[in-house]
Amino acid sequence: MPDTVPQFSAKTWRAPNLAISSIAGNIQPHHEVALADLVLKRKNLLPSIKKAVEEYQPDVVGLSAMTFQFNTAWRIAEFIKGLRRDIKIVGGGYHATLMYEEIASSDSGKPFDYIIRGEGEKTFGDMLNAIEGKQKWEDISGLSYRRNGGFVHNPPRPLENLDTMQLPRRNARMWDGYLFSGKKLDMVETSRGCTMTCNFCSMNRMYGRTFRTYSFERVMLDLANAKKFGAKYIAFADDNITLNVKRFESLCDAIVAAGHNDLRYIVQASTVGIASSPVLAQKMARAGIQIVFLGIENVSERNLKMMNKGNILEKTKKAIDYLHNNNILIVGGMIIGHSEDKEEDIAQNFEFFDKANIDFYGEQIITPYPKTGMRDILIKEGLVTNTSDYSKYNGFWANVRTKYLSSEDLQFLRWKYKRKYSTFFKTTPVFKANFPKIDLLRIFILRPYYRIKNFITSMGKSEREIFERDRKRFAEMNNFFNRL
Ligand code: B12
DSSP: OOOOOGGGOTTTEEOOOHHHHHHHHHSOTTSOOOBOOGGGGSTTHHHHHHHHHHHHOOSEEEEEOOGGGHHHHHHHHHHHHHHOTTSEEEEESHHHHHHHHHHHTSGGGTTOSEEEOSOOHHHHHHHHHHHTTSSOGGGOTTEEEEETTEEEEOOOOOOOOGGGOOOOOGGGBOOOOOEETTBOEEEEOSEEOOOOOOTTOSHHHHHOSOOEEOOHHHHHHHHHHHHHTTOSEEEEOOSOTTSSHHHHHHHHHHHHHTTOTTSEEEEEEEHHHHHTOTTHHHHHHHHTEEEEEEEEEOSOHHHHHHTTOOSOHHHHHHHHHHHHHTTOEEEEEEEEOOTTOOHHHHHHHHHHHHHTTOSEEEEEEOOOOTTOHHHHHHHHTTOBSOSSOGGGTTTTSOOBOOSSOOHHHHHHHHHHHHHHTOTTSSOOHHHHHHOHHHHHHIIIIIHHHHHHHHHHHHTTOOHHHHHHHHHHHHHHTTOOSTTO
16 A cells, blocks of 8 residues: 555655565466555556556456555555456455454445455465366455355464465566665565564464564575565565574574675564674674664553563663664664653653664554554553544554543654654764765755754744644645545
8 A cells, every 4th residue: 555654754765565575476377467566656646556457457456454554445446446346356464354354344345355364375366266266265264255245254364384485576566666765675574473462563463473484595585586676675574583583693694695795684673682692783784784673662661561561671772782883773663652651751762762872763652453452451441532543543643642641742742752852953873874975965955954944934833833734744645535
């Protein structure tokens, strides 16, 4: 889907969706397949979809959506059915997996012919076999299909053996324009799943508390393939690549040995994992790992406990040191808006990030994602202020309140502190070390320009008025349909 959150603006971050690339690589070769990453077509979305449908004349269209993107998937499904009613539409991904029963029994399910839950590679192929009359519908685990005006939900599909997975099919991508920091970005996975018990995360609803890995040989083939298609940046899609630190250390060594340390890598990691080994960060730097999405989450012991993270603060401090000592940039994951939070609790996190020279702030307001433990807790406490407009479920918008702050307060405070501690106006030593040219550009051109622009555009406006102006701009970001 084309929807993004402001932190991952499509101006600077345009990643291919690995899910659809992987499904394309694993369906029977006698089918024709094309991949449309709509993040590349945000400006002219519907005309691009119309042109693709006319050009490719699809029999089946698959739509991949996270929870905050599902509204868009629904509207696009309706739009495609409007173009050609005979096209079969199948929905998949996180929201469909978590909410298939609700979707099936609501208006949002109307334009869908099938829903695939969980991993889609093999289920999609089986669904195509059934369309060709080569397989029985009722035998396809993980599939929901229409019968007698309603949906039949087959039993869930057991997790796949990753050794049987073919590589993602990158040559099926219709458009180009994938990007991070001005260079071509691609996605590769080395494992699936997570065994941690964080109750705000949707992961264990997709794969349970499991962790499966791909062979290093496969990972190297995948990196070589991404390189062949011009990738300079690779984001590893692993949820927590530090779940097995020894394996991750060996993977870094394997990347160097295979000569793929000429790429630059972005990974997601836990502070506990990074802090557990003084040599890991060195090996990561040697392998070319430049950016880590670090799960700091919060610096209050009370809030960490509420998220089932345990008191990881000391490990967090160590992990930050290990990474920064190796010039690895940190995108700090921060989750604010917990039930006991007051303004000072939010300020405390931003102050910690500022003192620790965190390079990019990945702050999110706690989001009661469907079917998560955290949602049940927040609903029971009567703290969820938006239970149904899922298009706001992306960590940027306040869908909750705390016992002391309204969701309006939360939205404002997040904006206020992000602005106060913006790393755009304050360079960190590690950013300078990694991007010396961008740093100079910022110091001598960008910052003076934005300071003057902000001064002029905010003249005579109160802080709240400036906040409202920014909120309005962000609210328009994923508004693809009312522009028609
Ligand atoms: C890599 C990743 C990111 C990266 C890159 C994403 C990107 N494309 O830009 C970054 C760090 C940028 C990111 C950001 C965010 N992410 Co993220 N991300 C992931 C992660 C770790 C991997 C996704 C991936 O590629 N997996 C590998 C592929 C192969 O697996 P898959 O996506 O699950 O697909 C399989 C099935 O879902 C299914 N399937 C998927 N699509 C389809 C479609 C069809 C038709 C079919 C049949 C099947 C199917 O089959 C696929 C193959 O088996 C997932 C968790 C996870 N491990 O999956 C979280 C996850 C998807 N992200 C999540 C969220 C919330 C976000 C953010 C909103 C959070 C935030 N505010 O920062 C942003 C939004 C970014 C944006 N696009 O604007 C949540 C979604 C929860 C939900 N209920 O929707 C997840 C599940 C993490 C979580 N902890 O809960 N993310």
